[in-house]
Amino acid sequence: MTTTTIAGHEVEVTDEGFLARPDDWSEDLAPELAALIGLRLDDEHWRLIRFLREDYAVQGETATLRRVSTQTGTPVKQLFALFPGKPAKKMAYVSGLPKPKGCV
Amino acid sequence: MTATDTTPLVPSFDDDSGSGRRLAIICSKGNLDMAYPGLILANAAVGEGVETHLFFTFWGFDIITRATMAHLKLSFVGNTAMHPPGHSEIGIHHMLGALPGATAAATRMMKKQIADLDVPDVPEFLELLTASGVHLWACRMSADMNHVTEDDLYEGVEGVISASDFIELTEGAQLLFI
Numbered sequence: 594m595t596t597t598t599i600a601g602h603e604v605e606v607t608d609e610g611f612l613a614r615p616d617d618w619s620e621d622l623a624p625e626l627a628a629l630i631g632l633r634l635d636d637e638h639w640r641l642i643r644f645l646r647e648d649y650a651v652q653g654e655t656a657t658l659r660r661v662s663t664q665t666g667t668p669v670k671q672l673f674a675l676f677p678g679k680p681a682k683k684m685a686y687v688s689g690l691p692k693p694k695g696c697v
Numbered sequence: 698m699t700a701t702d703t704t705p706l707v708p709s710f711d712d713d714s715g716s717g718r719r720l721a722i723i724c725s726k727g728n729l730d731m732a733y734p735g736l737i738l739a740n741a742a743v744g745e746g747v748e749t750h751l752f753f754t755f756w757g758f759d760i761i762t763r764a765t766m767a768h769l770k771l772s773f774v775g776n777t778a779m780h781p782p783g784h785s786e787i788g789i790h791h792m793l794g795a796l797p798g799a800t801a802a803a804t805r806m807m808k809k810q811i812a813d814l815d816v817p818d819v820p821e822f823l824e825l826l827t828a829s830g831v832h833l834w835a836c837r838m839s840a841d842m843n844h845v846t847e848d849d850l851y852e853g854v855e856g857v858i859s860a861s862d863f864i865e866l867t868e869g870a871q872l873l874f875i
Binding site for chain 1: 704705706707708709710711737740741744745746814815816817825828829830
C-alpha cells in the first residue's frame with residue numbers, strides 16, 4: 594500500500610494506483626482521477642460512474658463491462674468510446690473502485 | 698510498507714497500448730463447452746486494449762453459422778471431467794452420455810450455469826465481441842466443406858478467408874488454438 598496525493602487529497606492506493614479504500618472517493622475526486630488518465634468527464638461518464646458506485650455498494654464488487662452495459666442500457670461500443678482502450682479498468686479507476694474481477 | 702510521494706501514483710493504462718500486442722485465436726471446435734473459452738478470452742483481451750482476431754475453422758464454424766450458433770451442445774460422451782457442480786469427487790460415467798436425452802440435459806445444465814453468471818449466450822456474445830472491436834474471420838475451406846456462403850454466417854464476420862490469409866493478417870500476433 595502506498596499513500597499518494599491527488600489534488601490535495603491524501604489517499605491510500607494499491608501498488609497499481611487504484612484507490613485502496615472506495616470510501617476515500619468523493620465526487621470531487623473523480624474529475625481529478627479522470628484527468629490523470631487523460632479523460633474529461635461529461636454527463637455520460639457521470640451516469641456510468643454513479644451506477645458503478647451504487648452497484649458496488651449493493652454487490653460488494655465492481656461491475657464488469659458487460660454488467661455496466663446491460664444494467665445501464667449503454668452499448669458496449671459507447672463504453673469503449675467513453676473510456677478508450679481499457680474501459681472496465683478505467684471506469685473502475687475513476688469511480689475509486691477495485692479492478693473488476695469477473696471474466697465477462 | 699508505506700511510502701509517501703507528491704507525484705500521484707496512476708495506473709499505467711496506456712503505457713502498453715503502443716506495444717503492438719495482438720492476439721489470434723483459432724476456434725476449431727463447435728461444442729458448447731469448447732466455444733466459450735475462445736469467446737471469453739477474446740473478450741478479456743479486447744477489454745485490455747489488445748487487438749484480437751478470431752478464426753473459425755472446422756467444427757468451430759458452428760459458432761458463427763446462423764443456423765447452428767444458438768444451438769451448440771455439450772455432450773459428456775468421452776468427457777471424463779463431467780460431474781455435478783460443487784461435487785468434484787462424484788463423477789458421472791461418461792458413457793451415460795450415450796443415453797437418449799443426456800446431451801440435451803447436459804446442455805441445458807451448462808447453459809443455465811453460464812446464464813447464472815450473467816454470461817451471454819453465443820449469438821449475444823458475438824455481438825458483444827464485434828461491438829468491442831474483435832475481428833471475426835471464417836475459414837474458406839470450412840465454408841466450402843459445409844456448402845455455406847457469407848450469407849449463412851453471423852453478420853459480424855468480416856470475411857471468409859484462407860488459412861494463409863489469416864496467418865498473414867495476424868503476423869506477429871500471439872496465437873491460441875482451441
